[in-house]
Amino acid sequence: GQQLNQSPQSMFIQEGEDVSMNCTSSSIFNTWLWYKQDPGEGPVLLIALYKAGELTSNGRLTAQFGITRKDSFLNISASIPSDVGIYFCAGRPGANYGGSQGNLIFGKGTKLSVKP
């Protein structure tokens, strides 16, 4: 089935650092969503993107819908300890996707941890 490549798989942050992660696909997506999951909880929606080139911020978080419609980026500025967790990208494939149009495809996640 359709796959999203999310990178990096994991990263360590020091408080105050900026963080970047991305998701890529081999085919076009019409919607990109970014979620954060804390231990023992469900994913929480952070940002939703609906148009190619769209740049949207939510506090210290900024996400972009790539111009090619095959990728998306999430940046976190001036990280703080509560930013640790797993970040997931999710996308809604374009019309030529063989599967159901209602589905979101999820990346495997980027795990953010605090530098020891």
Next chain:
Amino acid sequence: DAGVIQSPRHEVTEMGQEVTLRCKPISGHNSLFWYRQTMMRGLELLIYFNNNVPIDDSGMPEDRFSAKMPNASFSTLKIQPSEPRDSAVYFCASSFVQGYEQYFGPGTRLTVT
């Protein structure tokens, strides 16, 4: 406004037993999704409903799994009989419009011994 509600939060059962997971979507949302999350496979879509009708159940692993949505405010995911490999966290999510922003519940952690 209440988010997606799932029960129970934790379930421990023995192999062969029937397990029923419950979900109440956000009021006004007309699409409901059941996911399974494991370390190995990540988040997998099992089935989703639109206006209480199952649209795509291709992710349901076997006939042991079944899901129902008798009305707009309630859905169940049933596993009968359960097996140890069914151990995972099961999430329910809902959205106002099919294919757009999905909001997740807190999940049910299932352990089958």
